[in-house]
Amino acid sequence: MDNKKSTSDKGIQYKSKKNRFYNYYFVGIIILLLLAGCATEKEEYLIIEENEIIDKEKNEEISNNDFEIIEGDQPVSRGLAAKMLALARYNKNEINQYDREINFEDTDPTFWYDKYINIIMINDWFKHRNSELFKPLDPLIYNDVERILESINIRERVNTDLIKNANDTVSYEEWLEIYQYIIEELDVDQEIRKDNVIIVGTPANIEELNSWQLVTDKGKYYFEGLNMDHLIDKEIQVIRKGSDIVGVINIQSNEPTITNVWIETIVDNQATVFVGGSYRNYNITHPIDKEVFNKIGDISLSESKINHVTIKEEKISGRVLKINRNQVLLEGIGTYNIAPDYKVYGNTNDLSWQNINQVIVGYNTADFVIEDGVVHAIVIRDAVDIKHIRVALRTDNFNSLVHNEVKLTSDVDYTVYYGEEKRVYEKGHILTIDANHPLLKEYLTIKPNADHGKIEIISVNRAYGNPQYRGQIDIIKNNNELYLVNEVSMEEYLYSVVPSEMPSSYGLEASKVQAICARSYAYSQFYSNRYSGYGGNVDDSVSSQVYNNYEENDTSRRAVNETEKLGLTFNGNVVSAYFFSTSSGHTSNSGDVWVNWSNREFPTDTPIYVQGHPQFDQTLDLDLSIEEDFEEFIKNDDYNAYDRNISWYRWEVTMTREQLERSINTNIQERFLTSPQTIRTLESNNRFRTRELESIGELIDIEVYSRGNSGILTEILIQGTDKTVKVGTEYNIRYLLAPKKHSDREDDIFITRKDGSTVSNYNLLPSAFFTMDKKYNSDQQLQSITFYGGGFGHGVGMSQNGVKGMVDRGYHYEDILKHFYRGIDIQPIY
Structure with missing residues (x-):
């Protein structure tokens, strides 16, 4: 202190x-x-899998009797109540995904409360007094509160002493007490929290801020509908959800x-x-x-x-081996606790406010300001000059980043470094490390004693057996758990990424293509630094890109060496090189596959370098967005497509109405909650609206609603006895129509591929490039649907099997990359 x-x-x-x-x-x-x-505890954090943060105060009551509620006796407006009610259930991003359905005369989208009124009226949580006006600035009355509590089925739970005469106004303090019951019901993810913040500025004293934005000692937040100017330079207690201040409770300190x-x-x-x-x-x-x-x-x-x-004044610096919000481990120095009120500043160019993920593990680029042996601030002083990458290694089947025990050996003599000491072991000696090993205090580093040597991890299995690693292995102790990290040069890392992502049998040119794509992707993942809490910049699974599942070989080494440091750029910026398995003969626009979450558009615009185009040299005289033309295309094998010799180039699967119904009803709520904007329900006025749903009832029919220029389905219509829904995005479509049995009592569902081979029970349809042949009974009721499709994957960017086809036709790696990614440059990226 x-x-x-x-x-x-x-x-x-x-x-x-x-x-x-x-x-x-x-x-x-x-x-x-x-x-x-x-009077209240400060926020505490618990680090869990993938560096997620859990706030231990989530379940604390909002009401607080130790301090006077700010303006507690003043009425709360209907607009503010709408905001607090909406944020109890939804976050700001989810609220913004809903179409505007209200048409009150006293609000429009330029008002801060409009989006909140819209969402509560969609959910029928609020009783409006007439159809023309909402009266957002009028005081909330107890009749409104009764309606809210009844609509979310918690009226019986609320203390009757809190409910007064119907036309009495509700004070802010009384509303906070009632609000506690509301969040217990609606805040299912427990994202609402109490927090203490010091208000540094609002637009009243800091001109650079946006409307309804303020600066605190913990960063920038939004405070729509609240009066905060008089609280500048005071510490206050707030109700917060993400970057939104939902309400103010009291002043903690003047x-x-x-x-x-x-x-x-x-x-x-x-x-x-x-x-x-x-x-x-x-x-x-x-x-x-x-x-x-x-x-x-x-x-x-x-x-x-x-x-x-x-x-x-005191500061230290060193190479960071692991960092999270609680601790940092510095090579040769040890572990330091990080104060709960720590700050991170970037000072490489202009001074900036940063988060702890910007402290790149494996490098000495930051100063740690120390007081009483605890880190209180971190100043990032240098940009990273990429030389190596740290890979957090998972257990068998890529299941977990936590290891109970590590067994290793080497093909050469190797050295274990612990503290300031070291111990040499002969090649072939098996070393077993667990959390209680006498050499392991905070971490161990294992290095082979020859440049060509590798460390073999016997306690881990990959597709080719026990994996062997270049570079060094770090074993980091975290209580009774172990984290396993491989630090290796970026280029040597790619030696074992390329064969794990692209079969070496496809040839040197194909591996060069994959090397450049993988290097571009690794570059962006490196700076994301998502696994810093485990000691890594990336991990070795599909969450980053698969590493060392298949052994490096002469082809992968040549491919990496002959494309050293080369990556894909567009307008000078390194791009994430999207790729997928197999095309249908045409790649898709990214805007026909993924929602633009910044403006909620779908379909949306597509950058030039990921626009779809045919995967053959012939002229295509069809408009694949038209159903009849696409059906002709997908059922025709005459096109000399680069992927045409691959089994997934064409496929078909038949599902009964009952199988489709089970798949849809099993998955539709999950998909809605993940992406509400893309699943809309047809209402009586023949308009599609964003509405939460659990089931469509019995399946009646499925129809194509729209296709992209490539022929990919962008939207389908699913008609049920209870609901008719319009489903957007290829992933949702593939997920809802998954050719998979849902219990052991059901029959397997088989997909037949172009070469006649079959596979069964997939979690997704192979792609959204398909057409449907439907079978009806004599009463014109749907019996089954046969899906005729092509390709495997989302269809954006590069087809890996298309690369194979182009290589077989003599194309050079640069020509292949510029075919799939139009307008890109291939140049050194670090």
Whole structure:
């Protein structure tokens, strides 16, 4: 805890390893004062699989009797109540996916509350007083509350003392108590949380901010419908969901301390600080005896002025081996805890507010500001010059990143480095490491003693057996668990990615194509740094790209070496090179496959380099977006397509009405909740609306609604006895019509491929390039559908089997890449 000087001091304090003066009397007084003023716990975090964060306070009650509710006796507006109600169930992105259906005269999309009113009216959660007006600025009354509670089926649970006369207005404090019941019912993912934040600025004092955006000590948030200007430079308790402040509970402190800010300057009793992503200027109440430039420190505020500054001078740096929100492991230094109120700043070019994922593992690019042995701030000082990549290795079948035990050996003598010591083992010696091994304190590093040597992991199985790894292996201890990481050069990493993604039997040119695509993808995944909590930049599964499932070979090594550092760029930026297994003879536009979530459009625009085009040299005289033309195309094998010799080039599968019905009803709610914008229900006014649903009832029919220019299905119509729905995106279509039995009592469902071979029970249809032949009974009721299709995968970018076909026809790797990715450049990317 900081040792804060009395107000008679000069107002600035330096803390460093060599210069610490502790006044225990004042420390004791301050501790008592802080304990007396702390009514709630600070946020705590628990690291779980894939570095996800769980907030332990999610289930705390919103109401708080230890502080006076801000404006608690004031009425709450219907507009604000609509916002809070909507955010109890949906996040902002989900709310924005719904079409606007309301037509009240007193609101339109330019008002902040419009989208929230829309979603609560769609769900029928709010009783409007007449059809023309919503009256969003009118006070909420208890008749409104009764309607809300009844509509979400919690009226019986709410304390009757909270419900008063129907026409009485509801105070903000009373609404907060009722709101606790609402979130218990609607916040199924427990995303609503209490949080303490210090308001640094709003558009009233920081011009760069957007409307309804504010800066806090924890970053930027949105505060639609709330009055926050009078809370600047105060610590407040809020209800928060993601980046949205749902409501304000109380003031925690009128004289807060903002911790771990970047102090750009303190000169002539004026301070410029950077916090939460914005600059702020403050006057200082006491003379400062020393100018300050670019330091980390704490500033204490009183009446919007700084009355005390603590500078944190001590810092360390080192190569980061693992980092999460709780701890960082530095090579040769050890593990440091990270304070709950840590901050991360980027200082490679312009100063920026960053998150901890920007601290790239495997490199020494950041300074860690230390106080009392704990990291309080991280300053990223250097950009990464990519030389190697760290791969978090999974267990058998790529199941888990957590290992209980690691057994390894090497084809050469190898050395184990632990702490400042090392131990050499002869080649072939099997070393077994578990969490209790005497050599393993925090981590071990294993290196072969010859450049050509490899480490073999005996405790892991891959397609070719026990995998062997170039570079070094790190075993990192995390309590009683082990993380296993391979650090290897980027190019050597690709040696074992290429054969895992593209069969080496396809030839050198095909492997060169895959090497360049894989390098481009690895580049973007490297900077995402998603596995830093496990010590890796990437992992070795399909979550990144498959690594070392098949052994490196002469072809993969040549392919990588002869394309060294080359990647795909468009307008100077490295692109993610989408690829898939097999085309139907035509690739698809990315805009016909994936939703543009920034504007909710589907289908949407497609960048030039991922536009679809024919996969043959002949002229195509058909419009594949027209059903009859596409049917002629997909049932015709006359086109000399690059993929035509691949079994998945054409396929067919027959499913009964009952099988299709089970597949649709089993999966439709899951798909809706994942992507509400893409599954719409037909209403009585013949308009499709975004409506949550669990089932369509009994299946009546399935029809094509729209196709893209490539022939890929973009939307289908599924008619049921209960619901008729329009389903968009190829993935949803393939998922809902999955040729898979759903119990052991059902018959297997077989897909027949072009070469006559069959496969059964797939979780998805092979592709959305298909047409349907439907069979009806004498009563014109659907009996079965035969799907005639082509290709395997989403169809965007490069067909891997198409590459094989082009190689067989003599194409060079550069020509192949420029065929699939129009307008790209092939150039060094690091």
